[in-house]
Amino acid sequence: MYINIDVERTRFKMSLEELSEKLGVERRTVYTWQQTGKIPATALIKMSKLFGCSVDYLLGLTEERTVKS
Numbered sequence: 432m433y434i435n436i437d438v439e440r441t442r443f444k445m446s447l448e449e450l451s452e453k454l455g456v457e458r459r460t461v462y463t464w465q466q467t468g469k470i471p472a473t474a475l476i477k478m479s480k481l482f483g484c485s486v487d488y489l490l491g492l493t494e495e496r497t498v499k500s
Contacts (some may be wrong), residue, residue: 435489439482452497453481 451458454471454474464470475486482489482498 432465433490435484435491436478438476439481439484439489443482450478450481450499454478 433445440447445453447461448458450471451461454461454477456474464474478489479486487493488496
């Protein structure tokens with residue numbers, strides 16, 4: 432559902448399992464989040480920091496990876 436999460440994961444050459452480990456959850460949890468679109472804010476913030484991009488980008492709300500100041 433949120434393609435940019437997969438784009439970033441691929442860019443970092445990270446498997447779904449590796450991402451789930453970094454987030455402290457099971458692989459199926461990350462998969463479920465992406466399928467349902469219900470990703471906890473804390474997980475989005477962690478992914479944003481991990482990938483060095485904005486939460487809005489991860490959610491597909493902007494095409495810009497980072498927030499412009």
